[in-house]
Amino acid sequence: MLGNLKAQPADKILALMAKFKEDPRDQKIDLGVGVYKNAEGVTPVMRAVKEAERRLLEEQTSKSYVALAGDPAFADAMIDLVLDGAVARDRIAAIATPGGTGAVRQAFELVKLANPEARVFVSNPTWPNHVSILKYVGIETVAYRYFDTETRAVDFDGMLEDLAQANAGDVVLLHGCCHNPTGANLNLTQWQAVVDVINEKGLIAMIDIAYQGFGDGLEEDAAATRLVASSVKEGLIAASCSKNFGVYRERTGILMGISESADQTGIVQQNLNFLNRQNYSFPPDHGARVVTMILTDPELRADWAAELEDIRISMLGLRQQLADELQKLSGSDRFGFIAEHRGMFSQIGTTPELVEKMRVDAGIYMVGDSRMNIAGLNEKTVPILAKAIVDAGV
Numbered sequence: 182m183l184g185n186l187k188a189q190p191a192d193k194i195l196a197l198m199a200k201f202k203e204d205p206r207d208q209k210i211d212l213g214v215g216v217y218k219n220a221e222g223v224t225p226v227m228r229a230v231k232e233a234e235r236r237l238l239e240e241q242t243s244k245s246y247v248a249l250a251g252d253p254a255f256a257d258a259m260i261d262l263v264l265d266g267a268v269a270r271d272r273i274a275a276i277a278t279p280g281g282t283g284a285v286r287q288a289f290e291l292v293k294l295a296n297p298e299a300r301v302f303v304s305n306p307t308w309p310n311h312v313s314i315l316k317y318v319g320i321e322t323v324a325y326r327y328f329d330t331e332t333r334a335v336d337f338d339g340m341l342e343d344l345a346q347a348n349a350g351d352v353v354l355l356h357g358c359c360h361n362p363t364g365a366n367l368n369l370t371q372w373q374a375v376v377d378v379i380n381e382k383g384l385i386a387m388i389d390i391a392y393q394g395f396g397d398g399l400e401e402d403a404a405a406t407r408l409v410a411s412s413v414k415e416g417l418i419a420a421s422c423s424k425n426f427g428v429y430r431e432r433t434g435i436l437m438g439i440s441e442s443a444d445q446t447g448i449v450q451q452n453l454n455f456l457n458r459q460n461y462s463f464p465p466d467h468g469a470r471v472v473t474m475i476l477t478d479p480e481l482r483a484d485w486a487a488e489l490e491d492i493r494i495s496m497l498g499l500r501q502q503l504a505d506e507l508q509k510l511s512g513s514d515r516f517g518f519i520a521e522h523r524g525m526f527s528q529i530g531t532t533p534e535l536v537e538k539m540r541v542d543a544g545i546y547m548v549g550d551s552r553m554n555i556a557g558l559n560e561k562t563v564p565i566l567a568k569a570i571v572d573a574g575v
């Protein structure tokens with residue numbers, strides 16, 4: 182049986198991580214996987230997380246199972262963080278999941294259960310796992326235009342034109358903020374226009390929000406998700422705590438299902454619990470409990486928000502420094518988009534050949550689609566990257 186297995190496609194981002202490790206050069210720069218790193222190149226445990234873990238270690242008296250949906254207090258805290266009352270609580274069903282990836286997977290499985298005919302519209306480009314999980318679950322994917330490789334901004338007319346091709350019941354997957362991989366985002370007027378298409382055509386909104394607090398601020402980054410959630414009849418929201426709480430390996434995320442009316446919430450909740458049971462029974466608890474402790478303790482929450490804000494500001498500073506340096510070296514404004522993009526990533530919009538050239542010549546590791554993780558830089562490496570970009574002829 183096992184001899185029948187065929188090789189599976191590797192994850193390009195994770196493969197790049199391995200390649201970086203093997204590179205013996207001291208001056209190499211890792212702009213690959215989306216993990217926050219401080220100026221020393223360290224991915225720290227956030228202060229509030231350390232403190233919550235310390236308390237948990239002292240106070241926790243049992244590690245017995247919690248519940249198929251996870252701890253209800255986690256759901257309440259996360260629904261509040263993401264939606265802040267935008268939708269009546271009794272319309273929302275939720276399950277804790279292993280990371281945002283788990284939430285995305287369960288969302289697609291729920292779509293398949295509810296409407297096997299539904300197609301999922303995804304941005305071109307999107308996070309590669311969206312496409313590969315859809316394929317694995319057996320859902321047809323349709324790409325909508327999103328990134329304009331000339332302007333490095335959103336091709337909004339193209340996006341609306343493509344979404345107009347969706348049929349009633351199709352799902353539109355949107356990145357709540359900090360688009361991965363491009364860094365280019367819609368403004369709120371554009372979000373409203375997308376909501377109008379969704380409602381006019383009877384589409385189902387699905388939001389993946391993995392970087393709340395990394396773009397314009399905790400509340401600002403949730404504004405689009407709240408707008409969509411409060412304006413549509415039905416929707417799905419997959420949220421990740423990996424980045425904004427820095428709990429990557431704890432696998433902490435949540436899937437919310439918003440029903441048209443409170444009468445349906447029970448059956449949605451029952452289906453979500455069922456999906457958790459089919460896939461792994463009980464979701465991981467440690468990260469969720471830490472997140473809940475932080476969000477419900479005013480002091481821990483304030484300290485967490487302050488540290489997250491420092492992280493956000495540091496990435497914005499690196500963006501501006503890189504845009505300035507590139508303007509100086511290239512004598513043109515064509516890299517100004519780097520300061521306009523938001524989140525961890527910017528796609529610089531060049532060819533895989535030039536990305537490879539920068540890797541070989543200068544030890545710069547960005548993903549083949551020319552996505553770079555801004556947090557992989559520091560003040561000293563920004564000029565090195567800028568020079569490599571200009572030298573490669575980007």
Ligand code: PLP
Pocket residue numbers: 215279280281282283285308356361389390391421422423424429433434
């Ligand atoms: N969705 C997007 C767009 C992402 O970039 C990520 C990666 O961080 C995730 C979901 C899920 O991440 P995780 O499963 O680590 O929470």
Ligand code: TYF
Pocket residue numbers: 192194195213214215216308310361
């Ligand atoms: O896009 C990224 O880099 C992050 C981390 O299979 C990640 O979202 C990358 C690949 C993957 C899971 C997470």
